[in-house]
Each structure stands twice: as C-alpha cells, then as structure tokens.
Amino acid sequence: MNAPALSAVIGQPVSRVDGPAKVTGTARYAAEFVPDGLAYASVVSATIPRGRIRALDTSAAEGMPGVLAVVSHRNAPKLPYLERDQRPPVDPKSGDQLRMFQDDKVLFNGQPVAVVIADSQQEADAAARCIGIAYDETEPTTTFDPGRGRPPSEETAKGGRPGAAGRGDGAAGLAEAATTVDVTYVQAREHHNAIEPHATIAQWDGDSLTLYDKSQWVQNVVVEIAHVFGIEAGKIRVISPFVGGAFGSALRTWPHVTIAAIAAKMTGRPVRVELSRRQLYHSVGFRPHTLQRVRLGAAPDGRLTAILQDAAAQVATYEEYAETTLQPAETTYSCPNVATAYRLVEMDTNSPCPMRGPGIVTGLYALEAAMDELAVALNVDPVALRLKNHADINEKTGLPWSSKALKACYETAAERFGWADRIAAPRSMRIGTDLVGYGMATAIYHADRAPAEAEVILFANGTAVVRTAASDMGPGTYTSITQIAADELGLPVEAIRFELGDSTLPMAPVHGGSITLVSVGSAVAEACAAVRQKLEALTGEGSIAERLRANGLDRLAASAKASPGEETKRYASSAFGAVFVEVRVDEGLGTLRVKRMTGAYDVGRVINPKIARSQCIGGMMGGLGMALMEAAEWDPRFGKVMNANLAEYLVPVCADTPALDVTFVPSEDTVLNPLGAKGLAEIAICGVAPAIANAVFHATGRRQRHIPIRPEDLIGT
Amino acid sequence: MRAFTYERLDGDSAARRRADTTDSAYVAGGTDLLQLMQEGIAAPRALLDVSRVGTDGVTAELDGIRIGAGTRLTDAIEDPTVAARLPLVAEALAASASPQVRNMATIGGNLLQRTRCLYFRDVTTPCNKREPGSGCPAQAGENRLNAILGGSAHCIATHASDLAVALVALDAEVIVERRNGERSIRLADFYRLPGDTPHRETHLEPGDLITAVFVPIAATGLSSRYLKLRDRASFEWSLVSAAVALKIDDGEVTAARVAAGGVGTVPWRLPMVEDRLLGRTIDVATLQLAAEAAAEGVDPRPGNAFKVPLLVNAVARALAAVADQELAR
Ligand SMILES: Cc1cc2nc3c(=O)[nH]c(=O)nc-3n(C[C@H](O)[C@H](O)[C@H](O)COP(=O)(O)OP(=O)(O)OC[C@H]3O[C@@H](n4cnc5c(N)ncnc54)[C@H](O)[C@@H]3O)c2cc1C
Secondary structure (H helix, E strand, O other): OOOOOOOOOOOOOOOOOOHHHHHOOOOOEHHHOOOOOOEEEEEEEOOOOOEEEEEEEOHHHHOOOOEEEEEEOOOOOOOOOOOOOOOOOOOOOOEOOOOOOOOOEEOOOOOEEEEEEEOOHHHHHHHHOOOEEEEEEOOOOOOOOHHHOEOOOHHHHHOOOOOEEEEOOHHHHHHOOOEEEEEEEEEOOEOOOOOOOOEEEEEEEOOEEEEEEOOOOHHHHHHHHHHHHOOOHHHEEEEOOEOOOOOOOOOOOOHHHHHHHHHHHHHOOOEEEEOOHHHHHHHOOOEOOEEEEEEEEEOOOOOEEEEEEEEEEEEEOOEOOOOOOOHHHHHOEOOOOEEEEEEEEEEOOOOOOOOOOOOHHHHHHHHHHHHHHHHHHHOOOHHHHHHHOEOOEEOOOOEEEOOOOHHHHHHHHHHHHOHHHOOOOOOOOEEOOEEEEEEEEEEEEEOOOOOEEEEEEEEOOOOEEEEOOOOOOOOOHHHHHHHHHHHHHOOOHHHEEEEOOEOOOOOOOOOOOOOHHHHHHHHHHHHHHHHHHHHHHOOOOOOHHHHHHHOOOOEEEEEEEEOOOOHHHHOEOEEEEEEEEEEEEEOOOOEEEEEEEEEEEEOEOOOOHHHHHHHHHHHHHHHHHHHHOOOOOEEOOOOEEOOOOOOOOOOOOHHHOOEEEEEEOOOOOOOOOOOOEOOOOHHHOOOHHHHHHHHHHHHHOOOOOEEOOOHHHHOOO | OOOOEEEEOOOOHHHHOOOOOOOEEEEOOOOOHHHHHHHOOOOOOEEEEOOOOOOOOEEEEOOEEEEEOOOEHHHHHHOHHHHHHOHHHHHHHHOOOOHHHHHHOEHHHHHHOOOOOHHHHOOOOOOOOOOOOOOOHHHHOOOOOOOOEOOEOOEOOOOOOHHHHHHHHOOOEEEEEEOOEEEEEEHHHHEOOOOOOOOOOEOOOOOOEEEEEEEEHHHOOOEEEEEEEOOOOOOOOOOEEEEEEEEEEOOEEEEEEEEEEOOEOOOEEOHHHHHOOOOOEOOHHHHHHHHHHHHOOOOOOHHHOOHHHHHHHHHHHHHHHHHHHHHHO
16 A cells, blocks of 8 residues: 555544433443343352352352352353463463353452352342351461562463573673663552543343453454354454443453353343452452562763663562563663663462553653653753763664654753753752752653454445444544545545444454554555445545445445564554643642653554553543542552542542643654554553653652552651 | 431421430431432431421621531532631531532531441441441551551541531530430530440430531631542542641730541541640641641551651641641631
C-alpha cells in the first residue's frame, strides 16, 4: 500500500463515534446482556491467605429462595486445563494459572472457592453469605521482603524479563565516574479500578458456548477457554462490544470467565458473574509492589558512565508474572555500561498483571527520579543532563530509531511550561504558605505492531462496514479506525460502521501495549485499498453506491491482513515524551497539589488530536494518582488489601485535576507502519510520577523515595 | 444482601411505626446504610424510610437555629439562614462527600454514619465494633485513618462525620423523638467513647427518631473556619479537620469554640485550646500556644502519628484565619 492519500478526516478532531451510545446508556457492556433465562452468580472468596478447605457447608445456602446450585471443588467438573502450544503474550510464561474448583487448596486470601447460582443477584449474594467454610491454615508468606527475591525462571527470562541484562561493565563504569548516586525507591501496589467491574455471561447451547465478557482480547478468550475445558475453539464465541475502562486488567482471561462457564454448564442456564468492587482487588491483577535500587555514574561533563538498576517485585506463588521494569535502564539514555538485576518476591497473593505502562512506568519512575538526583549532584539542569545523554540509537539493540523527536519534546514542553523561570536551588520558590516546585522527566514507551486482519464491505446505499475483532476499552479505537476507513474509502465518517469486539470477526491482536491503532489501523487501510481496487475494476463511474448499483451488486467486500515486516529487524521503534510539572506544597498542612502539567509527545502521526489529547490527559491523571494517592493498604496478617473500595483506595478526582497542557511534536513514523502513527496510550502515564516526585524535591529540598507521596511525608519542618 | 421489607413512613405513621427491634432500621438518604447492607455489615429485615416524614427544613427560632433531620446536605448548605448564621456548618457540609452524595444524604443520617475504619468495613476481618469481642486489628495494622484521641484497646475507629465536628463546636443539641415524647441530647453527650463496648456508639434507644439538630443562639453568627485536610482535594473524609469559631472584641477573645475531626473516636471538642484563648489578647504566640494544646492526651499509633503535628498545625491555621476575619470585621 502507498502512503495514504491527502486526507480529509485523519488528523481531524472528530468526536467519538460511540459517544452518543455511551452517554445515552445504549452502549451495552458485558453484564448488561440479558439472554433468556439468565441466572446470576455470586462468587465466594476464601478468607485465609493459605491452607486447605477442611469443610464446606452449603446446605443452608442450597435451601435458600431462588438458589439453583452451589458449585465448589466438591462437585465441579474436572477440567483438563490443557497447556497451550504457546502462551499468549498476556499470560505469565511460567507457573500455572489458577484453576477453578479443582481441589481444596487455598493459595491466597480472596481466591474463589465456591459459587452460588440463583434466579436473582440478590438471592445469590444472600446465599453466598450463608456458606460455611472451615479451613486448615498453613503459615502464609504475606510480607513483601525483597531479601527473599529470586531471579525469574528461564521461560520468563526468554520472554524478555531476564534476571540480568545490560552492556559494558556496570561496576567499572561506576568506578570511573566522577559523580555517583545510589538510591532506592519503593512503589506501592496499585489497582486498575476501571469504572466497569469485570463481568462475564456464559451461555451454552449444546456444546457451543457464547461468552459476553469484558475483554481486551476476545479471540484469546476463545482459545483460553477452549483449553480450560478441552473443547474446540470453533465452538466458542466471545462478544465484547464495549469495555468500560480496563488499563490492562482485561488483557487476560481471568478465573471468573471459567466460573461463568462452569456455572452455566451445571445449571443449564445462561449465568452472569459480575465481580463486586471489593472482589476486583483479588480477582484480577494489579501493578506489583516494587523496590528498586538505582546507581548512576557520570563523568564531570555529565555524560553517563554507568546505569545500574535493580528491581524486586512481588509475585504470586502459583504463577510468575514479571515485567519489563528494567528496560528503560537499557534504552532511555546513551551509556556504555548498563547492568540490571531483576528479582521476584513470592507472596501468597493473587497474581499481578499489566497495568497501563506495565513495567516501563515502574522502571522509569526510579530511573527518572535518580536522574534528577544526579542532576542535583552534578549541579546541572535536569533537562540539560538528559540532552547530554540523549540516545541517538537504541543502545540495547544497536538499532536506529525508526523515528525520534525527543529533543523537540524537551524543547517544546520546556518552552510552553516556562522551565526557564525555575530557580535551580530547592526551597527557593514560594507563594504565600506554599513552596513551589518544578520537576520534569522523560517518557518512553516502545512502539510495537502485530499482525491483524480486517474486512470491509461496501453497500449499494453508500455506506460501509469495517470489521475486525479488536476492542475499544476507551481510548477511541472506534473513532480513529473509522477515520482511517473514511479517508481510505472517501466516505464521510457517518457512512461507516465499525464492528469490533466479536471473536468471529477477522483476527485482531490484543488491545494492549498501545499497538491497536498501528496494527488494526494498517489492516483496515489495506482492506479498504483492496475493496477500492475491486470497485475500480467494476464498470461505470460515479459514487460507490452508483457503481455498485450499475453492476447490480448490493455489496462488495474485501479482506486484508497487514503484518510488520523486515523493518522490525532493522529499526527500533518507540514513542517519546517530556513531562513538566509544577507542584505546590504546604508543609504545615502536609498538602501537596499539582498546579499544572505540560507534556510534549512524539507519537508519530496523530490520527485524531481530540482523542489523542484525551488519552494524554487521562495518562497524566493516572500518573498523578500513582505519585500521590494510589496504594493498596496491605495487611500481612490477613494477606489482604484492606482498602478494597473506591472510598478508601484513592484515585484523583476532578478537584485534583490541574491545568493540563498537551502538545504533539511534528512526527511521522512510516517505517513502523504506513499510517505513520506510533502507539499512544502507555506513553501518557510514563514519566508523570517521577516528574511530580522531582518537583516535590525542588519545592521542599527533601527527597521522597517512594510513591505515593502523602501528607505524612510532607508535614514538618 | 439479605431480603428486607421496605416501608415509607409519613408524618403520621412515623409515630406508630418504630425501628425499635434489632432487625429493623430507619433509612433516610441511604448513602451509608445501603453500603453497610451490601457489604453484609448491617442486615436489617425491615427498612423504614424516614426521608418523607416532614422533618426537613431549617428554621430560625428565638433561641437558636433548628435544622431538620431530614434536610438534605445540599439543601442545608444552600439555606440562607445556615449560610449567614452557621457558616461553620455550611463549610463543613460543603467539604463533605460529593454533590451526588450530598443531594441524597440527610443531616440525621450524617450524624449516624458508621466509621470508615478499614477493618470495620471488611467483614472478613475481626472488629469489636462489628462483632463484639472479635478483636481490633487496627491497633497494630493499617491505622493511618484511625483515631489518636478517645481510643481504647478495643477500638480506635474515628467518627467520620464532618458535620458533627462543626456541631459539637457549636454546642448543638440533637432533638430525638421517643415513644413517650421528645427530648434533646447535647451532641457532646450524644456519642459514646468506645471503651470496651465500641459497638455501642450513641445514647439513642431503640426506636429513637432524630428529628432535628438545634444550635443555640449564642453559637450563631460567629466568624469561623472549617479547615479539612485530606489526601485528595475532594470526596474524601477528613484525615484531620479543625472547626474554629471565635469572637474577638477589642483584640480580646470573648468566645472560642474549637473542635477537631478525623482524630477522635467521637467528634472531638478541644476545651484546652479554648481555655488558652478565652480572655486573651490575640497575637501569633497566643494562637500557637493554644493550638499546641490540641495535642493534649493524644495516643497515636505508628501509622497515624503524623496526625499529631497535622492536628496542631490545622488548628493553628484555622485559628489564624478566623482571627484575621474577626480583626478585619
Ligand atoms: C463516597 C462517600 C463520601 C462521603 N464523604 C463524607 C465526608 O467527607 N464527610 C462526611 O461527614 N460524610 C461523608 N459521607 C457520609 C455521608 O455524609 C453519609 O453517608 C450521609 O450523611 C448519611 O445520611 P443518609 O441520609 O444517607 O443516611 P442513611 O444511610 O439513610 O442512614 C445512616 C444511618 O442513620 C440512621 N438514620 C437516618 N436517619 C435517621 C433519623 N432521622 N433518626 C434516626 N436514625 C436515622 C439509619 O438508620 C442509618 O443507621 C460520605 C459518603 C459517601 C458515600
């Protein structure tokens, strides 16, 4: 395919095509489908961190009004849980996924141990409370003790999360440095807390299974459930037209999907499982509690001589979720000597999982905070230090970047923010009782692309349908892909309907890792080109509608597959950005407010500036929450998140939202994909937390080496 | 949630139908009770809705101001009498919850909301308040939100209401309808310290219906400040709050009313602070010395020790703000 024609709609701030459906309530989410005879499930969670179920008394529950069945390890079908030939990228590479009701073992507090199915949700919930469980407890391991950290397994290491990586000689680089920093940072366990709770409706029709699910990857749910139940993938259909936010929590196929299918099988009714807010904290994953040590060495001129970064992250005992936490140490800056060490700390907890900017945002927090400490130690401007160490190529792979406009990001953001007004010395800027701090950080998130397929159908009434099994968890995929199709077909946006979220549609990759637009968008563009070609081959002229009718056709369809090619071996691709923040700290009251934030981003070609800005301000607020509020309050005595609700697990609210300034620097990456775009999702949360932490230091002169930074950290002096 | 019956009371039926069994409960806005029911913390079999029994509205009376128990928080905030004569109450309410919650929540319900202690709210853990005798994991657990004043070995749960803090500073009374008539209880005597019976939170008797709160005339029309500190800028209970109302005549403090929220197992009046103000001439040192008395008797835990300096500073800041208002008057 050639570069896209001069476009009319791409680049325009088109309003969300799914917006009216969402704000009028007609958009249907997983829990809102109502198949005939729908029954409701209530999941019973274990209340101990480790042990066995000694006795399970379901008699009271079974006799309660409306109750259809109580399912546990005592009566659940034995499921094969077949190993997949290759595990999907969203699943941990080693260990075993949690198996539903297959034995009496309890591996963490909150593990599903039974499910009640009833005619109504209320009846199911009431009966679930009446199930009596006696446990034999074993001594649990519930503390996050980095000393117990162990290297990741071989499979995990092969999957890009090695125990050790780097280049050159880290120790030597540190030894030769004129200036060094050696600092340790801690990041709290964080939960996604999307507005829509996870939910699945399972419906069997003979041996065919339909699942209405909250999912970022419907086709993977098919394969996963096929393996869990040992049935043919062709017998399973997964439907997920709308996802009310996910941030990575709906990448995997979680146990409740299996529970829904078991429950539906055993009752002969379609069954809905909707997790409560409290259950979400132990039923789907989370961003793991992570401790990092960063050692940096620099020559007198500020050139980095060494980056040593170690991370220890919590992990479940049954399954090994690991992150690319230490990748930024290898890719963000030019440095001859890099050494990273990654450790996993097993705990009796549910398994962590990707959360927006997985791994990268964690590693970048420590790296960018340490860079700020280095700038102070060297007495150089933090931006100047970063420019001095700009990575002209990806030094991890030795490949050139397919595009990189990071310097423009620094320059643009610094200019718009007014960085030049910053007085370098900490505690030197003040307004009334507030200390004022300016901080900044680099953002980086690798830009990937995966194979995808799409189908386009033109109709004789002048409309078109675009179909692919992608998801839109909220970033605006419905809209941006529609814009691409509109340009390719020369049709107005209103004439195009984009169908997604159904596993029977053409193949689409996981809706995660910021790859959807470049992957699915490229396939849609190709399918459009293919159908255009078919159209051109028809006789006659005029509009699409006229051409079809002239040929006696009511429709014309074409499909295409688009895949990344050799360029991935010759180039490294990444989105970049620079984030600048002003904070106000009132030390007397321990109050910290972010006053304003400026981000400049290199995300390649911007398909829809309005939606792109929304992505960025959402990411900025996610980063603000990460820096100042979000933390699971874990009680090791119970092995449990104690603030598992939205009143006490704090995320920023409107009143916390500062002035947010987002700019996209001119950029186009036609190496990564013909559209010239790069991913835009994860990048927006990257760098925000360290920029805030750095601003807090600038304001107060005190380093806070953990996030979130809260009033107890700031009060005093 | 357990099955329950629902009955909406009006002015007449309220006199006959009483939530006077352990299985029944009044419901007003439902913003707290429904959470408790969903979580399995409360499981009444009968709900009696008192939101339409005619106890809403604010009236200025000769000897004080009466706010009906059924008044929605939003309506109380917007009421001109409250705004003009009880600015401390208006400010405390405006800093409570969110607009959506305030549109539903009532004055009476607010005073009886249950604690936000993480262990009280999670039925899988012990809690003496929820299950007497089961223990208090907050003592050595996640107690960042818990009390530094008024606690016992059995319970250190804070009282969560902001309104109650403002009202206790203003010597408010709670008007209660009992079967055999109406009575008024000083808010200062309304709540019980946890002691070894933390599950008993007030001096209400079964079936008691709160009809109003009453603020005596002497406590109205004062310059005041409700300073609320929390992790985020809105929609969160107090980590620490300071309620201050002062009258200063010719530079001398003639009325001082000071209370704190987020720190006590009950809304916490600070008489020691008041004593160090009354009759004194206002200056920076006096205010600071007075504020420091706020920390009298604190018993912090590792997770909430930060509340001690926060409390002193919040009181100092609120005192200074009100003193400025008064001196500018
Ligand atoms: C997300 C959230 C945030 C919040 N933030 C704050 C905050 O920052 N500050 C704050 O102070 N509060 C806050 N609240 C609490 C809120 O203000 C209370 O839930 C509300 O005021 C309770 O009033 P209600 O009418 O809804 O009571 P209900 O939930 O209906 O009842 C609460 C209790 O009072 C009893 N009751 C109600 N009316 C009467 C009566 N007339 N006589 C006798 N008993 C009665 C009920 O039986 C029940 O036990 C918050 C609540 C939520 C949900």
